[in-house]
Amino acid sequence: MKKRFKLLLPATILLLSAALSACEPAVNPAKPLRLAYPNKIQYLPMMLSYAESGRKAVNQVSAFSPVIGSGGIDAAEALLAGEAEVGAMGDVPALILLSRSDRFQVICAFMQSPTMHRLVGSSARGVRSLNDLAGKRLALQLGSSTHGALLGFFAERGLQVNGILLISMSPNNFTEAMLSGAVDAVAASEPWPQNLLDRVPGAMPLATLTISGNHFPHVLIAERRLLDSRRPELRRLLQQLAASMVYIAQQPQAAAVSAARFTGRTAAAEAQACKELIFALDFSPAVSSALHQTAVFLREQKKINQLPGAESLRPIKDLQP
Structure with a gap:
């Protein structure tokens, strides 16, 4: 079933x-x-x-x-x-x-x-590094393991999440959302990061969301x-x-x-x-x-x-x- x-x-x-x-x-x-x-x-x-x-x-x-x-x-x-x-x-x-x-x-x-969680940005939307995320729209699945990894990654490095607009959506919609410009970056685990890199012109890896230990x-x-x-x-x-x-x-x-x-x-x-x-x-x-x-x-x-x-x-x- x-x-x-x-x-x-x-x-x-x-x-x-x-x-x-x-x-x-x-x-x-x-x-x-x-x-x-x-x-x-x-x-x-x-x-x-x-x-x-x-x-x-x-x-x-x-x-x-x-x-x-x-x-x-x-x-x-x-x-x-x-x-x-x-x-x-x-x-x-x-x-x-x-x-x-x-x-x-x-x-x-x-x-x-x-190393399973990754952050992908859209260079077409002006996101080429972590420093470019302020004020941008970042898609992820709220409540997921990647969500926790993102929070931990930022906290461990003293970075701020507050200035980023987190948008919850189904992973099935990540590629279309970045293609249409509805979001500027995506945090996810495979297969979604590689799908973005393969299918979205200008998509680029920003970081692997690791947390010590x-x-x-x-x-x-x-x-x-x-x-x-x-x-x-x-x-x-x-x-x-x-x-x-x-x-x-x-x-x-x-x-x-x-x-x-x-x-x-x-x-x-x-x-x-x-x-x-x-x-x-x-x-x-x-x-x-x-x-x-x-x-x-x-x-x-x-x-x-x-x-x-x-x-x-x-x-x-x-x-x-």
Whole structure:
């Protein structure tokens, strides 16, 4: 089953969470787990696990039914709406979700990369360096991992975000917005930065949004009640993702070809983007430590009102394949 979701902004999550807390959807153990994730290269293990070629390669039947969105914040929306039992998302969408609902739990990290977020400017709009951003319109997906990376990158370097007009939009609209002159710069993770550089005349890289010591862990989030009611299915899902990660390491070109069928990009572009990413199921304390550090920063920036509970950030080690 595939379903596409509209963008859920952080402010909207709170309202939806409150509405749903009184009527949680019932778990139906007869159905496969529904896993929400975007068709982006950062989620290659999910795409490969569901792809027919990938399933044959790892000799498994798919352990889940996909729920597809355009970004990690869509996966958070799917979880809150009861349209998925498990979601894959970046650190910031996960922390927004966990800070506003105690229904969910980090299972583990599945991908990390310190260099995955980039800032692209339009020279045609007078943006050739970071110093040119003052007073300009910068598009990004608010509440995303890239949003957190942008704030952290600027804060670490003593730069000001206040003078920049941040415009939230779906990543699917980034290229058209820059082509039309509706925005002057874009902050995003692959495939969007490279799409802009390839398709928009005058687009140029401004910065890689790195933060000292932060590898931007992407995590699997599940409803807490699944830890008891559907533990075998969760374990099987993780086993399949682990097998897909081995396949990615051993057959990177074949994996990129499989990814391209889902993303619409060339296999060469996906193979290049994949070089920046580290795929591994990580159940170590470093995951909760990194998430807590980012959560503290988000609270300081008034992007979340309270820190998630320490227990909700702690990976479930006994599910480790």
